[in-house]
Amino acid sequence: MTVAGVGEFGLIDRVTARLAYGESCLLGPGDDAAVVAAPDGRVVASTDVLVEGRHFRRDWSGARDIGHRAAAANLADIAAMGATPTALLVALCIPAELDPTWAEELADGLGAEAALVGAGVVGGDMSASSVITIAVTALGDLAGRPPVVRSGARPGDVLALAGRTGWAGAGYTVLSRGFRTPRLLVEAYRRPEVPYSAGPEAARHGATAMIDVSDGLLADLGHVAKASGVAIDVTRDAFEVPRQMRDAAQALGVDPYSWILAGGEDHALAATFPAAATLPPGWRPIGRVAEGAGVTVDGAAYDGPTGWDHFRRAE
């Protein structure tokens, strides 16, 4: 059975039959467009694209895992604005000779990840292509709050983190060296565990700036520092190296802090709070904002890799 065999509309029917649309969906797939509730009178919107061979490999991740990751990357962007995700739209490009089951399982993963936040897949498009490409748009609602942008960090603020960093990066290194274990790290790469509710929580607790850690902690903090016109210093001791990561780092000859400080795709949230603020549950302090520019670790420049450029490196 191939995608060409079931045809464009046949595949759309098979995939949409498996989707739950979420409570914000007022009109789901099957028309020219979907209609989604935007009770706030504004809608938060973000698009991320995943390309086979660059953002995922089918021999490393199953279709369901890839669906989880594609949804997570986008839902995390919505959470990083302090908003609650309401819906996903998905443009899927796949080879005509692909088994339609792959697309169905991808949809299952997308839907399951969206369901974690009460959202659903409300629309999309499909096309044949020689390269599997998954473009996801996420929508969200701010519940009357201002968005938490990257430019709001102020000298004196506390830098805090929700979620974990380094796990997906470690899993990526494990897989790229040809291993399949430790399972915990590989699974972290395949399905990031995103602290979605920490985004709106941070907004309610007065976060001054926030970002989704997708490219690597130091690289993403660099965006905040630049947008805010401040310096950010990360405290290395704020991070404990978990046992499995330490063991894997030793076995692979890697500095585990290169994963923690520069590994992407865990989709932790990093935010700055006024010094006097009480950090909401799930957030822990990892550094400080000061006058100046750039990102440092314990007051010094970090000399490892810091991020990711999709036109210059590939998996």
Added chain:
Amino acid sequence: MTVAGVGEFGLIDRVTARLAYGESCLLGPGDDAAVVAAPDGRVVASTDVLVEGRHFRRDWSGARDIGHRAAAANLADIAAMGATPTALLVALCIPAELDPTWAEELADGLGAEAALVGAGVVGGDMSASSVITIAVTALGDLAGRPPVVRSGARPGDVLALAGRTGWAGAGYTVLSRGFRTPRLLVEAYRRPEVPYSAGPEAARHGATAMIDVSDGLLADLGHVAKASGVAIDVTRDAFEVPRQMRDAAQALGVDPYSWILAGGEDHALAATFPAAATLPPGWRPIGRVAEGAGVTVDGAAYDGPTGWDHFRRAE
């Protein structure tokens, strides 16, 4: 100069510097997500993807034209719900060796088409890929009206059309036979002229069902007939064959009605109205809705091609 040379963030900076965001944009590119006004308390959202070699060819269309077409395909979906487009998000996948000027001109085309309806490109993502892929998400506002869906056509309704059909199909045939003229047809393929305001106008005048004609008139009316549980009959004489199209059809040995009735990508809007309704300006009657099922032309089955399946045919 290549995309790899300027890098992912360099290219994003170059492209976003050229964009206007539109009046509904409350927060534009540069953060984790954009914020767009949704005064209605609901947002209409649609995603369409264009893949090189399937939806466009670089030797047939310039980057600016492709940008216009990519935006038009999505904005037309919003108009077909009776809504006014407010914003676009664009996921762009391009080869690392591409000249960045191509991406800049694509952005210019996307922005110029969006500007026709007062919308702008408010966000997006970029990645390297061996296949140029453009996934566009359009958002829109219903201004308090119910969406005009495909399932509302009722026996006795008048079938009406805004915009033109057959022009892009004729231009496609001209190009696929290796010609570059007649220029009027080729330009119609490169940049569809979409009657955007006719969508909300139809909604205000009581349209019972509406659809964007993207795959071909008869194929798209088939979706309306199926969703509404009705039969639709198209009156062939309602369509005049324009001189340039008649001449081209004769020269190429094509029945011009195969373009008019089955050619896609002009993004006309087809809608049904109660028999007693006054059609709004820009709309003309082209047929009738009756009890039954399926789409006919002058009461008989149409024996030409009717549509398009992206997994079965390619440009």
